Amino acid sequence: MTLSxxxxxxxxxxxxxxxILVGMIIIMSVLKGENFNTWNNxxxxxxxxxxxxxxxxxxxxxxxxxxxxxxGGSVIAMCSVVAAHMAHPGEFSLIVTILVTVLAGxxxxxxxxxxxxxGKVPPFIATLGMMSAARGAAMLLSDGKxxxxxxxxxxxxxxxxxxxxxxxxxxxxxCCIIAYILLQKTKYGAYIYAIGGNENAAIVxxxxxxSMKMSAYALAGMFTAIGAIVLTARQExxxxxxxxxYDMEAITCAIIGGTSFSGGIGTISGTIVGALIMxxxxxxxxxxxxxxxxxxxxxxxVIVLAVLLDMYKNRKK
Amino acid sequence: MxxxxxxxxxxxxxxxxxxxxxxxxNLTVRKGTVHAVMGxxxxxxxxxxxxxxxxxPQDEGTVYFKGKEVHFNNPRDALHxxxxxxxxxxxxxxxxxxxxxxxxxxxxxxKGTGVLNNKAMYAECKTLFESLGIGIDPLTPxxxxxxxxxxxxxxxxxxxxxxxxxxxxxxxxxITESEVELLFKMIDDLxxxxxxxxxxxxxxxxxxxxxxDVSVYRDGHFINSVxxxxxxxxxxxxxxxxxxxxxxxxxxxxxxKDTLLKVENLSSEGVFEDVSFELxxxxxxxxxxxxxxxxxxxxEGVFGVRPISKGKIYIDGTEVTxxxxxxxxxxxxxxxxxxxxxxxxxxxLSVRENTVIASLAKYCRxxxxxxxxxxxxxxxxxxxxxxxxxxIEQKIMNLSGGNQQKVLVGRWLLTDPNxxxxxxxxxxxxxxxxxxxxxxxxxxxxxxxxxIMISSELPEVLGMSDRVMVMSEGKLIGTMNREEATQEKIxxxxxxxxx
Numbered sequence: 001m002t003l004s005x006x007x008x009x010x011x012x013x014x015x016x017x018x019x020i021l022v023g024m025i026i027i028m029s030v031l032k033g034e035n036f037n038t039w040n041n042x043x044x045x046x047x048x049x050x051x052x053x054x055x056x057x058x059x060x061x062x063x064x065x066x067x068x069x070x071x072g073g074s075v076i077a078m079c080s081v082v083a084a085h086m087a088h089p090g091e092f093s094l095i096v097t098i099l100v101t102v103l104a105g106x107x108x109x110x111x112x113x114x115x116x117x118x119g120k121v122p123p124f125i126a127t128l129g130m131m132s133a134a135r136g137a138a139m140l141l142s143d144g145k146x147x148x149x150x151x152x153x154x155x156x157x158x159x160x161x162x163x164x165x166x167x168x169x170x171x172x173x174x175c176c177i178i179a180y181i182l183l184q185k186t187k188y189g190a191y192i193y194a195i196g197g198n199e200n201a202a203i204v205x206x207x208x209x210x211s212m213k214m215s216a217y218a219l220a221g222m223f224t225a226i227g228a229i230v231l232t233a234r235q236e237x238x239x240x241x242x243x244x245x246y247d248m249e250a251i252t253c254a255i256i257g258g259t260s261f262s263g264g265i266g267t268i269s270g271t272i273v274g275a276l277i278m279x280x281x282x283x284x285x286x287x288x289x290x291x292x293x294x295x296x297x298x299x300x301x302v303i304v305l306a307v308l309l310d311m312y313k314n315r316k317k
Numbered sequence: 318m319x320x321x322x323x324x325x326x327x328x329x330x331x332x333x334x335x336x337x338x339x340x341x342x343n344l345t346v347r348k349g350t351v352h353a354v355m356g357x358x359x360x361x362x363x364x365x366x367x368x369x370x371x372x373x374p375q376d377e378g379t380v381y382f383k384g385k386e387v388h389f390n391n392p393r394d395a396l397h398x399x400x401x402x403x404x405x406x407x408x409x410x411x412x413x414x415x416x417x418x419x420x421x422x423x424x425x426x427x428k429g430t431g432v433l434n435n436k437a438m439y440a441e442c443k444t445l446f447e448s449l450g451i452g453i454d455p456l457t458p459x460x461x462x463x464x465x466x467x468x469x470x471x472x473x474x475x476x477x478x479x480x481x482x483x484x485x486x487x488x489x490x491x492i493t494e495s496e497v498e499l500l501f502k503m504i505d506d507l508x509x510x511x512x513x514x515x516x517x518x519x520x521x522x523x524x525x526x527x528x529x530d531v532s533v534y535r536d537g538h539f540i541n542s543v544x545x546x547x548x549x550x551x552x553x554x555x556x557x558x559x560x561x562x563x564x565x566x567x568x569x570x571x572x573x574k575d576t577l578l579k580v581e582n583l584s585s586e587g588v589f590e591d592v593s594f595e596l597x598x599x600x601x602x603x604x605x606x607x608x609x610x611x612x613x614x615x616x617e618g619v620f621g622v623r624p625i626s627k628g629k630i631y632i633d634g635t636e637v638t639x640x641x642x643x644x645x646x647x648x649x650x651x652x653x654x655x656x657x658x659x660x661x662x663x664x665x666l667s668v669r670e671n672t673v674i675a676s677l678a679k680y681c682r683x684x685x686x687x688x689x690x691x692x693x694x695x696x697x698x699x700x701x702x703x704x705x706x707x708x709i710e711q712k713i714m715n716l717s718g719g720n721q722q723k724v725l726v727g728r729w730l731l732t733d734p735n736x737x738x739x740x741x742x743x744x745x746x747x748x749x750x751x752x753x754x755x756x757x758x759x760x761x762x763x764x765x766x767x768x769i770m771i772s773s774e775l776p777e778v779l780g781m782s783d784r785v786m787v788m789s790e791g792k793l794i795g796t797m798n799r800e801e802a803t804q805e806k807i808x809x810x811x812x813x814x815x816x
Binding site for chain 1: 620622641642643645646652654659660661662663664665666670673674675677678681684685686728
């Protein structure tokens with residue numbers, strides 16, 4: 001097999017994000033090998049990025065339909081407070097706590113979805129509104145103060161492990177599998193891609209575009225809620241003020257992973273790699289003792305670069 | 318030899334990932350002539366023009382313009398050097414007026430300041446239009462002009478840049494017959510001014526009416542260049558297709574049976590009113606009329622894309638309610654829309670995904686897609702429709718217009734329709750693919766299906782239809798049988814009169 005310039009360039013273009021991830025791991029191994037390349041650190045990386053990673057899975061669906069979701073950070077805080085309220089020992093059962101939290105997330109997402117799909121409000125504006133409203137809800141439900149004192153079962157979700165695998169990682173893995181199957185193996189996923197590919201053509205082809213679009217946002221809300229449960233359990237505290245900027249990071253994970261704002265393009269595996277890249281980036285910068293404020297600048301630059309690359313690759317002819 | 322060459326493209330090659338679009342292609346255009354460029358979709362005509370305009374560079378070959386070797390960086394660069402292009406999909410700014418469009422990028426301002434000198438632009442514009450015989454006031458909003466008049470403005474704009482060579486891409490695809498005459502007159506005037514025209518078209522009769530020379534391309538190769546006077550339709554077709562094409566419209570005698578579809582008093586407020594018609598099994602019902610008559614809108618109403626305010630639809634004698642395309646598909650109706658870019662192709666998705674989308678539920682169990690069946694069905698359609706694509710995973714945006722259209726036809730065939738509505742099915746499509754689609758429509762009629770064909774190409778309407786219904790300004794003016802249908806009668810009805 002000959003290594004033509006075209007073949008190499010096609011390979012690089014298709015697997016660019018994997019190459020970037022490998023590249024980053026190599027750099028970190030060289031710079032801080034003893035600290036970076038330990039099982040403990042790897043577990044840390046995934047544990048840290050799990051809430052945002054799960055949120056990224058959901059937001060992938062929204063972006064594929066040519067939308068976006070800026071409310072993730074506020075919704076995760078709201079769900080965190082809801083979970084925290086219900087997780088006190090001896091009050092509600094674990095299943096009920098989880099169910100109610102997930103429903104809260106779905107509710108927020110559905111409101112987003114309804115306003116966008118039926119109200120025809122641009123996703124940017126609609127989810128921006130929810131960003132504010134959900135934050136307010138989080139503050140109202142918690143009186144502005146953190147909530148703790150959780151049952152052992154609840155705390156296990158954040159801090160426990162099955163074997164050597166931490167619970168957050170297991171939850172993340174399950175979410176990845178669900179998202180993957182939904183998006184890439186079902187009729188539902190095919191319709192999501194179609195809506196993003198050409199909404200008008202999807203309508204003519206018999207797809208119920210409005211209800212599908214709404215469901216994408218409800219799904220995003222669901223994943224955000226699951227992320228909230230993991231985060232709250234790990235922190236052992238439900239904090240109404242947290243989550244600021246999580247939505248942007250989740251979107252960044254999806255975009256780095258190849259999801260495109262132009263619609264109809266994106267994969268779950270890509271988003272996972274995107275999340276890993278962001279995770280390694282955060283972990284690496286901390287290990288290299290980069291000033292947290294500089295870390296914020298870097299994150300901002302990364303998302304803009306990712307979107308620039310997206311625009312360049314996927315300009316609709 | 319006669320006139321000197323204003324443009325010479327020699328040995329041009331261009332490849333994209335997976336496909337060689339142009340292979341050592343030539344184009345030689347004599348100054349002051351109309352040079353027709355013909356070829357099937359996928360032949361490489363657009364690619365050649367894009368290279369000329371500087372949209373991307375060639376891999377091999379040289380371009381000589383006005384005697385010198387050139388490498389334009391972008392269309393603006395080409396424009397400033399005397400080379401203008403009028404695209405099939407016009408590039409006017411509809412929210413601005415004519416004058417603002419013409420002077421876009423070279424606005425006249427008061428010396429020293431940045432303030433627009435509208436008086437000067439208006440005066441210059443008026444003079445330009447008068448010299449070209451265009452009776453449009455420069456202050457007219459572009460959005461209020463018809464497509465053909467917008468086109469005239471684009472031509473004027475090219476002149477204002479002192480273009481020596483103007484490329485017109487399918488200029489008559491969206492204008493009416495009478496407007497075509499106006500365009501030809503304009504072209505004659507341009508030639509008298511020493512301007513050269515490259516005329517890209519699929520329409521043979523126009524080539525023989527207006528072109529001096531014809532260059533034919535096929536599958537990325539240059540076939541031949543001949544003076545129009547020294548060739549004929551059969552020869553050109555043979556060059557374009559590589560084989561002889563028997564009769565253009567294979568109209569066969571098909572047994573027409575009972576009524577399949579009955580539409581009664583269909584109305585959509587402000588758009589069309591009291592439209593009633595019938596469609597029988599085995600029948601091809603042509604729908605003719607001027608652009609804007611409401612034909613597509615009526616069928617959008619039947620298919621559930623457009624809400625209707627009044628009217629009933631009966632299929633096989635039973636009344637049906639169609640509020641969404643899903644209802645229509647369930648009632649075994651299919652709709653191949655007019656504008657595949659707008660609501661036909663799922664551009665970033667693959668040929669396979671585009672093919673199965675309307676019939677997807679059939680290949681699913683409990684919501685899970687049976688990928689194997691989808692692949693089979695897509696390959697089946699690829700073969701049946703003779704679609705040129707390296708694999709079914711190829712993104713549909715990389716296919717030529719004609720092949721995209723075939724994918725869409727395949728999509729609708731997979732829904733197993735009884736009634737097939739096709740809107741301008743062969744617009745912007747080469748001779749070879751056109752004939753294939755016509756044969757397909759005829760075969761479907763033979764199978765007992767009912768076909769409604771909206772078309773602005775009278776030869777197509779007259780050649781294919783069993784009956785023709787003519788609309789004008791939202792109303793159905795009349796219906797005629799194949800025997801009584803003539804071009805004159807259709808055009809008469811299309812203007813709203815019956816005698």
